[in-house]
Amino acid sequence: MEKKYRIVTYGCQMNVHESEKIAGLLHGMGYRETKEDAEADIIVFNTCCIRENAENHAFGNIGALKKLKRRKPGLIVAVGGCMTQEKGKAELLREKFPFIDIIFGALNLERLPELIERRLKERRKVVEVREKEGEIVEGEEPFRTSYPNAWVNIMYGCNNFCSYCVVPYVRGRERSRKPEHILAEVKKLVAEGYKEITLLGQNVDSYGSDGTTGMRFAELLDAVASVEGKFRLRFMTSHPKDFGKEVIDVMEKHRKICRLVHLPVQSGSDRILKAMNRRYTSGKYLEEVEMLKSRFPEAEVTTDIIVGFPGETEEDYLATESLVKAADFASAFTFVYSPRAGTKAAEMEDKVPPEVQKDRIVRLVELVNSLTRRKSEAYVGRTVEILCEDYDEKKGLYLGRDEFGRMGYFASETNRIGDFVKLKIERANGISLFGVPAEKAGGASPVTD
Numbered sequence: 001m002e003k004k005y006r007i008v009t010y011g012c013q014m015n016v017h018e019s020e021k022i023a024g025l026l027h028g029m030g031y032r033e034t035k036e037d038a039e040a041d042i043i044v045f046n047t048c049c050i051r052e053n054a055e056n057h058a059f060g061n062i063g064a065l066k067k068l069k070r071r072k073p074g075l076i077v078a079v080g081g082c083m084t085q086e087k088g089k090a091e092l093l094r095e096k097f098p099f100i101d102i103i104f105g106a107l108n109l110e111r112l113p114e115l116i117e118r119r120l121k122e123r124r125k126v127v128e129v130r131e132k133e134g135e136i137v138e139g140e141e142p143f144r145t146s147y148p149n150a151w152v153n154i155m156y157g158c159n160n161f162c163s164y165c166v167v168p169y170v171r172g173r174e175r176s177r178k179p180e181h182i183l184a185e186v187k188k189l190v191a192e193g194y195k196e197i198t199l200l201g202q203n204v205d206s207y208g209s210d211g212t213t214g215m216r217f218a219e220l221l222d223a224v225a226s227v228e229g230k231f232r233l234r235f236m237t238s239h240p241k242d243f244g245k246e247v248i249d250v251m252e253k254h255r256k257i258c259r260l261v262h263l264p265v266q267s268g269s270d271r272i273l274k275a276m277n278r279r280y281t282s283g284k285y286l287e288e289v290e291m292l293k294s295r296f297p298e299a300e301v302t303t304d305i306i307v308g309f310p311g312e313t314e315e316d317y318l319a320t321e322s323l324v325k326a327a328d329f330a331s332a333f334t335f336v337y338s339p340r341a342g343t344k345a346a347e348m349e350d351k352v353p354p355e356v357q358k359d360r361i362v363r364l365v366e367l368v369n370s371l372t373r374r375k376s377e378a379y380v381g382r383t384v385e386i387l388c389e390d391y392d393e394k395k396g397l398y399l400g401r402d403e404f405g406r407m408g409y410f411a412s413e414t415n416r417i418g419d420f421v422k423l424k425i426e427r428a429n430g431i432s433l434f435g436v437p438a439e440k441a442g443g444a445s446p447v448t449d
């Protein structure tokens, strides 16, 4: 009988893509995917530790497997990802959940097949977490699950040490993939029919800054955008301390680079930005937004914001509100600060009480939603090009995103997944848009060509 795997993923896009790599390795061993725990021969948790609730979520779901594992002792439970890279976490996992069979690291996920073989042969628990980053492993074939979108790593790790952030500790130092590997992967994806490529790195602007690639990010972006074919190109994440003219110039050269930049600001208060070790001011941030929007009037910016960082006063928080209004974000991910062991901020005094954090996050979410809603309403009556990426069973509608990441729904008799569809927007509901394909609506002229 066919062996089945199930992968449970937490965390960022990087992890989602790494789950595709894990899936590729499991396919290579003859496993096929199932969405049901009960059908699985192996369940892999690809964990995240960016905030405490991400960890609690994983702990809860791993713990919930205890019964199934008792019923089905042959089931292999494997835990990998960022959490296992944290100091002391692998031991804690073993203690808390003795039924875990394999613990592996985010820095050595390519070892999983061998660890599985070992577990099957020796019937002993296997723990192998690589502590320090090694050479980049090339040649893995991810099992992609997100057609027509594809993610491509351009670099791994982070050197920025923002004072709240655990990523540099669990993902190691920055290292960049060679341009020839990236370009070969993108060309292959475009030839296979992928329509949207997102270049991934914790801080894409630092690409090649160690001098090992012979190219900086702007040059790489230029080279990738020069690959022939109709596809959209995105990149994530930019860092305000580095983002600027070079990249914007390349964007101007290539229409296939989406006019949407994800530029995490974290706070609008210069005092807090300093304590966060972000190395830019709110003034510099707004200048960058202005530079982008003056070059492309349609451009949009999305962001990440943390409230309740140690020492954040009401005045600091209000500075964040002012910045949100001035930057006029298309949307924002908003987080309550979560102390992470080993980071500088975890040692800082003057913690913000939970009730104050809660009050600020509620106010901020309301502000961000009001911007997003207003932008959605402005879509009504316009025609936009979306890339159809899925079918929503519940709604009975196809869906896709426009260049700015806005979700548009529409009805269709035929499967449109992977098509660029011109959609005349008739209605907006919060962040979602509903429309009719323009060919049906009488061929209104597209605005995004």
Ligand code: SAH
Residues within 6 Å of the ligand: 012, 050, 051, 164, 165, 166, 167, 201, 202, 203, 237, 239, 264, 266, 304, 305, 306, 335, 336, 337, 338, 339, 340
């Ligand atoms: N490399 C990206 C994203 C890192 S993680 C960047 O530099 O922005 C994604 C987001 O999680 C961050 O932008 C930040 O807003 C949030 N985050 C990171 N650590 C956090 C913490 N300890 N508490 C709350 N939010 C955090």
Ligand code: SF4
Residues within 6 Å of the ligand: 158, 159, 160, 161, 162, 165, 166, 167, 168, 202, 203, 239
């Ligand atoms: Fe974390 Fe800062 Fe690196 Fe982003 S740039 S991963 S927030 S340390």
Ligand code: F3S
Residues within 6 Å of the ligand: 010, 011, 012, 013, 014, 015, 047, 048, 049, 050, 082, 167, 170, 171
């Ligand atoms: Fe991503 Fe979470 Fe790791 S945000 S890099 S999966 S800690």
